[in-house]
Amino acid sequence: LSMPKGYAMLGRGILTIEGVLTFCSPQLNFVQMLEDHAFGAMIKDFDALKEFRQIGNRLLGALSKSMDIPSEIADVLKMTVRGQTKINLGITEAAEPLNAVNKMVDKLVIGIIDAALLISSSLICTTDMSPKIFEIPVLGMMGYFAALVVGIWLLNGIIRKK
Structure with a gap:
């Protein structure tokens, strides 16, 4: 498992700032300040109607695709019975x-x-x-x-x- 370089740099920077602030002012908690700021920005930018629309659109798309599943399975079974199925399997770096x-x-x-x-x-x-x-x-x-x-x-x- 690896972390992208940008996140690692951000983590190091936050830890450095946290250490300096703890040295200068022990009562300040930089991580808590960041959390409050991020949560406030998230609440400010949250649009419930937009979120419900996106969820509804995804749900409708999933439902319409799921309606095709039985006919697709029937087609695959018919092709398999006739011996017309073909599987292309590629193994990379094998x-x-x-x-x-x-x-x-x-x-x-x-x-x-x-x-x-x-x-x-x-x-x-x-x-x-x-x-x-x-x-x-x-x-x-x-x-x-x-x-x-x-x-x-x-x-x-x-x-x-x-």
């Missing part, structure tokens, strides 16, 4: 967050594939498949090795990113 999400999803997919490779290699190792090296099927050993390489590559990419 390229960087979308790229970050895309990279995260890519790493997640690679991790899932790596886990599947590890599980499938474990299943292969439970079979009596040949050829074997150290009583482990060669295909299972190759799967373990590939899962290890992909896992190290993935971890290296994650650690390097931090």
Whole structure:
């Protein structure tokens, strides 16, 4: 949240004047004087008839627009049923967050594939498949090795990113 520069300057000025007046004359309250002045100006400039007219005009405008709502909704529903609706959605400044999400999803997919490779290699190792090296099927050993390489590559990419 930020405040416009003009309001910040006004606040600083009021605080400065309040401090000087408190030093010079402690019984004076500058903020109370400002409030009384602003309230007096507001009462002086208040025109009840003008305010009622503006409220009435806004109310009539809202009522006339609300009368169109049912027909507009019916038109939208008809177009939707016919497959004629089109939604134009524009996201501003979304390229960087979308790229970050895309990279995260890519790493997640690679991790899932790596886990599947590890599980499938474990299943292969439970079979009596040949050829074997150290009583482990060669295909299972190759799967373990590939899962290890992909896992190290993935971890290296994650650690390097931090």
